[in-house]
Amino acid sequence: MKTQWEILVVDDEEVMRESLVAWLREDGYGVDSAASGNAAIEKAKEKDYAIYFIDLKMPGGIDGIETMMEIRKFHPDASIIIITAYATVDTAISAMKEGAQEYIVKPCNPKEISILVERIIKVKNLQRENMILRKKLTRQYSFHDIISKNPRMHHIFELVQEISSLKSTVLIQGESGTGKELLARAIHYSGDRASKPFIGVSCAALAETLLESELFGHEKGAFTGAVAQKKGKFELADGGTIFLDEIGDISPKLQMDLLRVLQERSFYRVGGTEELTVDVRVIAATHRDLSEAVAAGTFRDDLYYRLNVINIQIPPLRERREDIPILVRSFMERLSHELGKEIEDITECGLKLLMDYNWPGNVRELENAVERAMVTCKNAVLTDEDFGFLEQNGSKKQSWNVPDNLPLTDVEKQVIAATIRRTGGNIKEAASVLGIDRSTLYEKIKRYEIQR
Amino acid sequence: MRKVYVSPVGAVGGEMMTMIARHVSELFGFEVERYTSFPEPDYALDGRRMQYSSTLILQNLAQVCPPDAVRFLVVTGADLFIPMVTFVYGQAQLSGRVAIVSLARMAQEFYGLRANKELMIRRMRKEVAHELGHTFGLVHCRDRSCLMSLSTEIPQIDVKSDDFCRSCWTVLEEELMKLRKERKKNKVVELRR
Numbered sequence: 050m051k052t053q054w055e056i057l058v059v060d061d062e063e064v065m066r067e068s069l070v071a072w073l074r075e076d077g078y079g080v081d082s083a084a085s086g087n088a089a090i091e092k093a094k095e096k097d098y099a100i101y102f103i104d105l106k107m108p109g110g111i112d113g114i115e116t117m118m119e120i121r122k123f124h125p126d127a128s129i130i131i132i133t134a135y136a137t138v139d140t141a142i143s144a145m146k147e148g149a150q151e152y153i154v155k156p157c158n159p160k161e162i163s164i165l166v167e168r169i170i171k172v173k174n175l176q177r178e179n180m181i182l183r184k185k186l187t188r189q190y191s192f193h194d195i196i197s198k199n200p201r202m203h204h205i206f207e208l209v210q211e212i213s214s215l216k217s218t219v220l221i222q223g224e225s226g227t228g229k230e231l232l233a234r235a236i237h238y239s240g241d242r243a244s245k246p247f248i249g250v251s252c253a254a255l256a257e258t259l260l261e262s263e264l265f266g267h268e269k270g271a272f273t274g275a276v277a278q279k280k281g282k283f284e285l286a287d288g289g290t291i292f293l294d295e296i297g298d299i300s301p302k303l304q305m306d307l308l309r310v311l312q313e314r315s316f317y318r319v320g321g322t323e324e325l326t327v328d329v330r331v332i333a334a335t336h337r338d339l340s341e342a343v344a345a346g347t348f349r350d351d352l353y354y355r356l357n358v359i360n361i362q363i364p365p366l367r368e369r370r371e372d373i374p375i376l377v378r379s380f381m382e383r384l385s386h387e388l389g390k391e392i393e394d395i396t397e398c399g400l401k402l403l404m405d406y407n408w409p410g411n412v413r414e415l416e417n418a419v420e421r422a423m424v425t426c427k428n429a430v431l432t433d434e435d436f437g438f439l440e441q442n443g444s445k446k447q448s449w450n451v452p453d454n455l456p457l458t459d460v461e462k463q464v465i466a467a468t469i470r471r472t473g474g475n476i477k478e479a480a481s482v483l484g485i486d487r488s489t490l491y492e493k494i495k496r497y498e499i500q501r
Numbered sequence: 502m503r504k505v506y507v508s509p510v511g512a513v514g515g516e517m518m519t520m521i522a523r524h525v526s527e528l529f530g531f532e533v534e535r536y537t538s539f540p541e542p543d544y545a546l547d548g549r550r551m552q553y554s555s556t557l558i559l560q561n562l563a564q565v566c567p568p569d570a571v572r573f574l575v576v577t578g579a580d581l582f583i584p585m586v587t588f589v590y591g592q593a594q595l596s597g598r599v600a601i602v603s604l605a606r607m608a609q610e611f612y613g614l615r616a617n618k619e620l621m622i623r624r625m626r627k628e629v630a631h632e633l634g635h636t637f638g639l640v641h642c643r644d645r646s647c648l649m650s651l652s653t654e655i656p657q658i659d660v661k662s663d664d665f666c667r668s669c670w671t672v673l674e675e676e677l678m679k680l681r682k683e684r685k686k687n688k689v690v691e692l693r694r
Contacts, residue, residue, distance in 0.1 A: 068556040068583035074595045076651065077640035132585070156550075159586040160653035163641075 054099035054170055055079040059089040059116060060132070061107040065155075069102060069162075076163060085109075086116030093120045097127070097429050099173050100166060105133040105140060105152075114147050121148055123428040125396060128169045180394070183378060190372075193235035195228055196379050199369035200473055205232070205361055212359050213240030218311060220296075220356045221334040223363030226413030229334035230294060232363060236332060237290040245289030248282045252303075253295035261303060262319050271320025283316060283327050290330045296356065297337035297348065304349045311355040331356070366408040366415060368471045373403050376412060380419040381431070392423050398433040406439050462497040465490070469499065503571045503684055505529065505633075506536040510558065510577040513604065517625070521576060524626050525633065529677065531571055542579065555581040555592040555601055563599050571680060572636050573599045574629065580605040590628050590652060593635035600632040606655065624658045634665065637676040642669050 056078050060066040066082050073080045081098070083089035086107055093101070101120060105113035117129045131144040131152040141152045151165055190198045192206045212219065213236050221229045230249060237247045255263055258272070266281030282291055299307070310316045315326045333356045342348035366372070377395060385392055395403075408414055422435035465483065472478040480490040493499075507522050518535060526533040545557040558575070566573040581589050581603040590607070593600035607624040609617045630648045642649035645657075647666035652658045665673060 062584070064554065064556050065584040068554075068592075069585045071556070071592065071595065072583060072585065075593070075635055075640055155585050156582065156587045157585065158653070159589065162586065163651055163653065 054173060055081065055096065056100045056102065056166070057089060057092060057098040058082045058102045059086065059107075059113070060102075060104040061085055061109070062104070065104070072162065073166070076166065078166070086111035086113070086119070089116050090119045093124060093127075097124050099128065100169055101127055101129045103129060103131055105131050105144065114144060114149075117144075117149060118147060125428060125430050125432060126394070128173070130165065130169075183375075184382065186375065190375055191379075193231070193238060195231050195235060196375055197369060197372045198375065199364070199372055201364050202369060202372070205363065206235075208359075208361065209236050210239055212236065215240075215359075216330050217358045218330070218356050219332045219359045219361060220339070221332065221361045221363065222339070223334075223336065224365045224409075224411055225336050226411030227363040227365060228412055229336075229363060230292060232361065233290070233292040233332040233334060237292075237330075242289050242330060246286050247290050247292065248286040249292040249294060250282050251294045253298040257300045257303060260299065261306065264303075265306070265316050265318055266321075267319035268321045271318070275320065278318070281316075281318065283310065283329055284325060286329045287327045288329075290332055293331065293333040295335055296333040297335035297339055297342055301349070304352050308349065308352045308355060311352070364470070366411040370404055373415065374400055376415055377403060377419055380416050381423065384420055384423050388420075388423055390423060390426075391429060392426055392431060393429055395431040396433065399431050399436060402433045402436050402439065458497075461493070462499065465493055465497065466499045469494075503531075503569050503680075503687075505531045505533045505572045505574065506567050506570045507533060507574045507576065508536040508539060510539040510562075510575045510601070511541040511579055513576050513578055517604075517622075518576065520622065521574070521625070521629055524629060525574065528630055529572075529633065536567060536573070539575065542577070547582070550582060551580075552582040552588065553577070553579040554583070555589055555603075556583055558601055559592055559594065559599055562601070563594070563597075566598055570598060572633060574633060575599075575601045576604065576625075576629070577601060578604050590658070591632040593632040595635050595640070596638040597636055600636050602628050602632050607658075612655070620659075623663075624655070627658055627661050627663065628652075630663075630665075634669070634673065637673050639665075639669050639672055642666055644669075 056073055058066055058069050058073070058080060059082070060069070061084055063084070066084065070080045070082050081092060081096075083092050086103075087110060089101070089103065101117070103113040103116050107113060107116075111119070113131050117131065120127055120129065128150045129148065131149040132155055133140050133144070133152055134155050144152050150169065153161060153165065190196050192209075195202070195206070197203070209232065219233075219236060221232055223229050233249075234247060237243065250260075250263060252260060262271075262275075262279070262281065264281050264283055266279050266284055267275050269275060269278045293307075306316065311331060314328070315324050317324060339348055339353050339357070343350045343353050377400065381392060381395065403415070403418070410417070418436060418439055419431075421438065422431050426435045465479075468479045468482050469476070472482065476487055476490060480487045483490065505525055507518060507525065509518055522533040522535060525531070539562075542553055542558050542561070544561065545554040546552075547554060558577070558581070562573065562575055581592065581601065583589055583592065588606065589603070591600065591602035602625065604621070604625060605611060607621045607628070609615060609620060627648055631652070634649050639649050641651040644650060644666040645660060646662045647669055648661055648663070649665060649669045650657070650661060652661070
């Protein structure tokens with residue numbers, strides 16, 4: 050049976066319309082018909098047909114080409130066959146220029162229709178198969194909700210599996226929106242502590258005193274408003290994992306308290322005298338460069354070394370652009386369900402725009418952009434136009450603010466280091482991107498002591 | 502009792518109609534009755550193409566279809582067409598009651614060849630079964646040897662076997678079974694009255 054694919058026949062002439070409908074139904078296809086261009090547009094708004102047969106001349110309303118152009122607005126990839134009784138090259142050319150997949154001159158040889166439809170359906174089947182395979186591929190690249198095919202990310206996934214059952218403290222570093230919390234959860238849920246609590250705390254969100262009470266709990270009457278004893282996050286995470294996000298933002302006092310917990314695995318509730326001992330694995334994360342903060346004296350070096358037992362650096366999205374297509378499709382699949390909107394695909398132009406964008410907000414920004422585009426999109430396919438808002442933002446953000454007092458040699462060192470990181474250590478590619486030859490690059494790497 | 506009715510439209514020989522009636526009866530297991538002959542369908546003639554619109558003939562015949570007809574098959578010597586294509590060998594209402602078959606392109610003479618009555622009858626039997634198959638809900642079959650495979654050229658008719666493939670038979674038998682049950686039920690209702 051071929052009835053999974055549906056066809057719309059658009060013709061103002063009843064006999065013509067009904068006979069073609071009957072012919073296609075005998076071929077096993079589900080077929081609807083419309084007696085005018087406007088009726089066809091209304092039907093196409095409700096359903097995406099595999100093929101549209103549209104008569105070129107439909108007096109008294111919009112013609113076939115206009116109908117086709119309207120349908121294309123919400124089904125850009127629709128397969129449209131223009132039917133013409135006038136075998137002029139001009140009409141055929143203009144139909145094809147406007148995006149018709151095929152045209153047929155009526156009356157045609159009976160076998161032409163069946164061959165044409167079969168050929169289009171074959172392509173549709175291949176496209177559908179391709180989509181299914183792409184979804185399978187996304188699953189293949191998925192690790193605890195983190196999707197990537199980037200080699201550096203795969204090293205991280207391997208590392209996560211190796212360390213998941215250890216008790217060692219982990220420091221995750223990466224820009225905002227790179228998925229630090231997701232990775233922390235992946236570590237927790239891959240290991241022996243998976244059945245125990247995973248407690249997350251955003252250290253940047255709370256004032257110092259509140260954070261202290263939040264982390265360690267308080268006794269009744271410890272401060273104004275402490276009407277009852279309250280357990281802190283460390284107690285709640287006993288046996289499991291505590292995730293301290295934005296650890297780089299905590300005050301010196303809290304840095305000392307945390308150091309004590311990490312060293313002795315014990316602490317006091319605020320206003321309490323009883324020393325509490327917990328079995329908690331600490332995973333900390335920050336978007337800041339903590340080694341710089343240590344050098345600047347704003348972060349305790351002993352705490353830094355305690356936290357930095359296992360260090361994971363998540364690369365920003367712009368350094369793993371190959372992940373953008375699979376991430377976009379994964380978001381689209383999930384959001385289609387959540388938003389109740391069936392948006393099946395994204396055009397090549399749309400994808401190119403996303404690939405070229407710099408993504409300062411990383412995966413989170415990409416996810417938000419896809420959601421915004423899907424909310425406002427009126428078609429079944431996302432196009433570059435749906436991401437117009439990014440181009441404006443992107444052009445603003447691409448301008449580079451030159452820092453004060455920056456020696457040229459430092460600029461060169463930073464650019465080379467960033468390019469090597471971006472190419473995953475591929476010197477040939479990095480040299481090509483930088484526009485210098487390999488020997489020059491090696492010489493500069495040596496001179497600036499850049500790590501590969 | 503419900504029957505399959507067969508009728509000629511225009512000049513179709515009585516011997517041919519008898520043969521068709523017997524063939525339909527043997528193939529589908531229904532009682533078959535000859536129905537009124539219809540004149541040449543001038544109302545369906547396209548003067549420019551010099552062919553007859555099978556869609557218009559079907560629409561017309563659907564209105565005169567005998568009420569107790571399980572199926573109504575008409576056979577014509579006229580060359581048939583639908584506006585989209587240059588010709589059709591026949592047309593049927595998918596899962597409906599009426600079907601038409603044209604003998605015009607079944608004859609060897611149409612292609613400038615010497616007459617071969619036996620070959621023409623074989624082709625006619627296949628196309629009659631094919632069009633009636635559509636009225637029982639069968640769609641075109643990918644199996645080139647099945648009666649339900651699409652024929653757009655005469656060699657495709659010749660290459661078909663005289664039978665439905667196994668999967669088409671399964672669908673057809675289910676449909677025939679439903680019709681027989683319905684017939685039995687109607688009979689009981691009639692007897693009770």
